[in-house]
Amino acid sequence: MPTALRFGDPAWCEAVRAEVNASSEYRNAAAKWGVGFNGNLLLAFEGDAMLPAPLHLFLALAEGRCARAEFVPGPKYPEAGFALRAPFSLWREILERRTLAATAILTGKMKVEGDKLTLLKHAGANRALIHCVASVPTEFPPPR
């Protein structure tokens, strides 16, 4: 059992990047993601009872690869072509595979910034990405 990494640490970001780049599932599903458009993604974990302060994970994504993963100042980040915003409690449900990210997006619980149709069209790429992020053994912050 790999050691859990603390959510929000640089080591956790690096583990996400490594997981994405090691995933044939993501490499295949996202082969066309970021081709002809800016596929960089900002995952905005909004503060709530489970997260004292918001966190913003930037992922530089193109053609099935992740070139960079780091927490950046929010709430906007100019390099990102898309942003997905949701309270951390919802993100945690997604990362613990209790809720589908697609469902969260399609029901409006997760906000999308960027061309929503492009995001929806590449549903497989984003599903595979979330799977990669969720596959990193994570120690989540305790509830406040």
Add this chain to the structure above:
Amino acid sequence: MTALKNELQGKVAGSVRAGAEVSPAQTTNFGHLFHSTPRLLLEPRGADDVVAAIAFARAKGLTLATRGAGHSQSHVGLSDGGLLLSMVSMGRVLGVDADALTVDVEAGIAWGDLLRHLEPLGLAPPVLTNNLNVTVGGTLSIAGIGVASFRHGTQGDQVVEIDVATGSGDLVTCGPDREPDLFWATIAGLGQVGIITRARLRVRRVKPMTRTYYLLYDDARRFMEDARMAMDSSRWDHLESWASPSPQGTKPVNGRRQVFARWFFPFHPTVEFDAKRPPDDAALLDGLRPTERLYVDDLPTYEFFARLTPVFDLWKRGGTWEHVHAWTETVMPWETTPDLLDALLPDLPPSILVGGHILLWPAKGTTSRSRLFMRPPGENLMGFGVLPAIPPQFWADAKPMLDVASRLSVAMGGKRYLSGFVEFTEAEWREHFGPMWEPFVQAKRRWDPDGILNPGFVPLDARRPVAAPTA
């Protein structure tokens, strides 16, 4: 219970059964997702029985649901403790006017039975559903679409007039130009304002033979270009198409390996013809660019209408007819259909389609006048349907996938077709009907003031919540 049954029996000519006497098949429908036992079941013998049943239900504080062939999949055609009318007992052809090209039928007749009556006359309804065992009243209450809808609209568009037993207790004859508000609240109206007891339908003269070209495409966009050309060419009488999987192996989806497919797009344009004047194949196919031309099938026209009956028989013999059918059908904008296919097909396991299929029906948005058959704006539309047969033990796994497919299709501008499995929130129902929601609510209040008709699906009456599946 016996007293209530006897009391109703004393008011109607048809047969009445108590809940315990109702067959298990009548406590669910083709979806096999909902199971409800009515308090009483009536097999009405005519419109008078239907009117009497409505009066009885109102007096006793019972809900009243109608059931045709039970091919719906949501909480439709079912009654949970109310009065259920099994309309197939009203299945007569009342008359054919071969000069006016109309036929009068009772609403419980199956389209296939009507066709058998019309065949000796060389007549047929312009639009037929693929499954001919469904009833006229049932499909008119949804809209009724088929492979000729790109030319003739919905089955509801081919209605001259109907008799409707309203929830307020009246039997009203209405049509597009006679009581049009009631007519258009009944056509595709989900049985919310009244019960169709009789319909006068347009029919057309058919040519005796059909020729179908089995064209195969390996690219969705090229298929759609040709489908649009086929619709615009006026050469074809019927257009049918699918997405068809060729399994390629397994791949991880959310970390679990599942079978994935390369998808192909069979396209079957059909033309009717007289045997002495066979169609000119080259002229018909001019401009179409399939990957492969697989087969050319000549069939007597009435056999063409029933072409899927052997498939359905196979599903029944194989047992998949009894599986969960949560069909997810959407009328899509032409422009976003390729995006929807890109999003859904790569992760769709072909095994979900054992005993089912994926429909892609090119259609025209200009052929229907129906007010409650909701469709996106635009001249060209695509009917898209994931039609699986799911073993009950796999329903929990399949449901989220179908839920995403439904929501994705709506997010891309589609409108769900309501004969399938629909699990909308009230807000989603409002969004579905858009500007027609309030008129629909008003029609419900006007013609079903006690809110007794067909509860459990569309929440026009806030007192009666949408039913949850029991499967």
